[in-house]
Amino acid sequence: MLDDFMVRAALAGVGVAAAAAPLGCFVVWRRMAYFGDATAHAALLGVALALAFDGPIMLGVLAISLLVAIMVSTLSGRGLAEDTLLGVLAHTMLALGLLAVSLMSGVRMDLMAYLIGDILAVSKSDAALIWAGAAGVINLLIWRWQALLSVTLSPDLATASGINARREQLILTLALAVVVAVTIKVVGALLISALLIIPAAAARPLARTPETMALLAACIGVFSALGGLNAAFRWDTQTGPTIVSIAAAVFVLTTLVGIVRNRA
Amino acid sequence: MSLITAKKMTLSHGTKTVLRDVDFNIETGEIVTIVGPNGSGKSTFLRAMIGAITPSSGTVTRSADLRIGYVPQKLHIDAALPLTVRRFLNIPKRVKARVASQALEAAGVSEQADAQMAHLSGGQFQRVLLARALLNRPNLLILDEATQGLDQPGSAAFYRQIEDVRRDLGCAVVMVSHDLHVVMSASDRVLCLNGHVCCEGTPDVVAIAPEYRALFGSGTQGTLALYRHQHTHDHHHDHDHSH
Numbered sequence: 001m002l003d004d005f006m007v008r009a010a011l012a013g014v015g016v017a018a019a020a021a022p023l024g025c026f027v028v029w030r031r032m033a034y035f036g037d038a039t040a041h042a043a044l045l046g047v048a049l050a051l052a053f054d055g056p057i058m059l060g061v062l063a064i065s066l067l068v069a070i071m072v073s074t075l076s077g078r079g080l081a082e083d084t085l086l087g088v089l090a091h092t093m094l095a096l097g098l099l100a101v102s103l104m105s106g107v108r109m110d111l112m113a114y115l116i117g118d119i120l121a122v123s124k125s126d127a128a129l130i131w132a133g134a135a136g137v138i139n140l141l142i143w144r145w146q147a148l149l150s151v152t153l154s155p156d157l158a159t160a161s162g163i164n165a166r167r168e169q170l171i172l173t174l175a176l177a178v179v180v181a182v183t184i185k186v187v188g189a190l191l192i193s194a195l196l197i198i199p200a201a202a203a204r205p206l207a208r209t210p211e212t213m214a215l216l217a218a219c220i221g222v223f224s225a226l227g228g229l230n231a232a233f234r235w236d237t238q239t240g241p242t243i244v245s246i247a248a249a250v251f252v253l254t255t256l257v258g259i260v261r262n263r264a
Numbered sequence: 265m266s267l268i269t270a271k272k273m274t275l276s277h278g279t280k281t282v283l284r285d286v287d288f289n290i291e292t293g294e295i296v297t298i299v300g301p302n303g304s305g306k307s308t309f310l311r312a313m314i315g316a317i318t319p320s321s322g323t324v325t326r327s328a329d330l331r332i333g334y335v336p337q338k339l340h341i342d343a344a345l346p347l348t349v350r351r352f353l354n355i356p357k358r359v360k361a362r363v364a365s366q367a368l369e370a371a372g373v374s375e376q377a378d379a380q381m382a383h384l385s386g387g388q389f390q391r392v393l394l395a396r397a398l399l400n401r402p403n404l405l406i407l408d409e410a411t412q413g414l415d416q417p418g419s420a421a422f423y424r425q426i427e428d429v430r431r432d433l434g435c436a437v438v439m440v441s442h443d444l445h446v447v448m449s450a451s452d453r454v455l456c457l458n459g460h461v462c463c464e465g466t467p468d469v470v471a472i473a474p475e476y477r478a479l480f481g482s483g484t485q486g487t488l489a490l491y492r493h494q495h496t497h498d499h500h501h502d503h504d505h506s507h
Contacts, residue, residue: 029342029344029345030342031342031344146354146356146357146358147356149355149356150355150356152345153339153352153355154336154339155316156311156316156334156336157334157336157339158356159314159315159316160314160315160316160332160333160334161332161334161356161357161400163356165316200344201344204346207346208346208348208380209346209347209351210345210346210347212346
């Protein structure tokens with residue numbers, strides 16, 4: 001069964017979406033959307049480095065995303081506004097990544113595959129790594145759920161209750177880096193944050209508690225991944241952008257439902 | 265037995281010193297009110313008490329059995345975060361449904377149990393914050409201008425509830441307040457901050473100090489003086505201290 005590239009693609013898409021969407025809720029709640037974007041863009045440098053040193057792509061991406069995420073969280077609040085800092089860092093990394101790729105004349109690299117993803121090229125070992133990463137992130141979120149929610153609500157309230165706010169923020173950063181690393185192959189560096197944010201935003205109008213929002217977001221993410229794969233196959237379109245477009249369509253739909261419900 | 269003891273505590277934001285050389289301790293059951301002009305370091309002081317800020321010098325010692333209930337000055341809940349009142353009470357520790365219902369009833373907001381936090385009025389929101397702070401049966405309640413945004417009856421009701429809570433739980437209270445009446449009637453001790461500890465003592469001791477009279481005056485003028493008084497920092501510390 002795993003010999004079928006469509007089955008591998010579907011598995012990869014479901015794994016990635018199921019982990020990215022609940023984490024994406026935290027990204028939305030904490031207004032870290034641009035942070036996710038920056039980390040994802042910087043990931044391209046990780047791809048270039050991995051190719052240069054002939055190492056595994058996911059490891060390179062993981063290392064660079066972690067580096068960027070930790071750099072941003074330690075540098076923020078020291079003079080420059082956080083969005084300025086992120087803009088400088090993310091685009092510098094993206095530019096450096098593109099530069100490094102163009103300098104590696106010996107390496108034949110399909111740049112587009114890493115910018116917008118190539119889910120149909122997911123190998124058996126890729127699928128296994130994606131599932132390991134996704135399961136790790138989901139378990140981490142479930143385990144730390146109450147503490148993460150508490151820190152998201154107010155770091156001071158969390159601290160007063162004996163929660164180490166910095167540690168929980170670091171856990172979110174780590175989870176984000178892992179998600180970026182396993183997602184880059186599926187939707188590419190440009191669209192990773194779409195998988196984080198759009199399902200979460202689509203779930204918001206239908207949810208009354210954080211838990212229902214996270215669960216709904218995961219469902220919407222998985223639906224978009226499978227639906228996008230199907231549609232891309234049928235109409236012969238790029239899978240990454242198709243998946244994101246389906247998620248966006250769900251967002252429009254639920255937003256309309258929310259508006260109608262509020263009027264009623 | 266002191267719940268929290270601070271010795272020579274200096275607090276900074278980056279390179280800027282907000283409060284310097286504060287000696288402070290709070291005992292079980294005591295009510296201490298912090299007063300001082302805007303920007304005098306009151307909130308920073310409270311954040312150091314809860315452990316959100318590490319002193320740049322000096323020490324803060326907490327007793328091993330310290331359980332803090334903290335009511336912040338303001339809590340912004342992002343519109344993207346769906347949160348019912350009942351769910352809010354279960355953060356970070358889950359409580360039994362019965363306990364949550366009792367807490368909401370005591371706070372007078374049982375009708376709002378399933379409402380979204382974002383839809384509460386200012387007074388309801390503050391009472392829910394207090395109800396949540398009381399759930400772990402704190403022995404120290406820390407309130408940062410908790411009645412900000414409440415009208416006079418609302419704030420009076422809030423302080424009555426604080427007094428009930430102290431009677432029932434026997435907890436100590438550290439609060440920042442601009443309400444002179446509350447400061448004078450309900451506090452065991454008053455701590456006046458302005459970048460450092462300006463004066464400190466029981467309300468009656470502070471009240472008869474010439475310096476206090478110069479600062480706070482009498483009658484309604486006093487409340488205004490509390491907001492507006494400017495310390496020149498060259499005054500002599502000749503009034504009664506209880507450091």
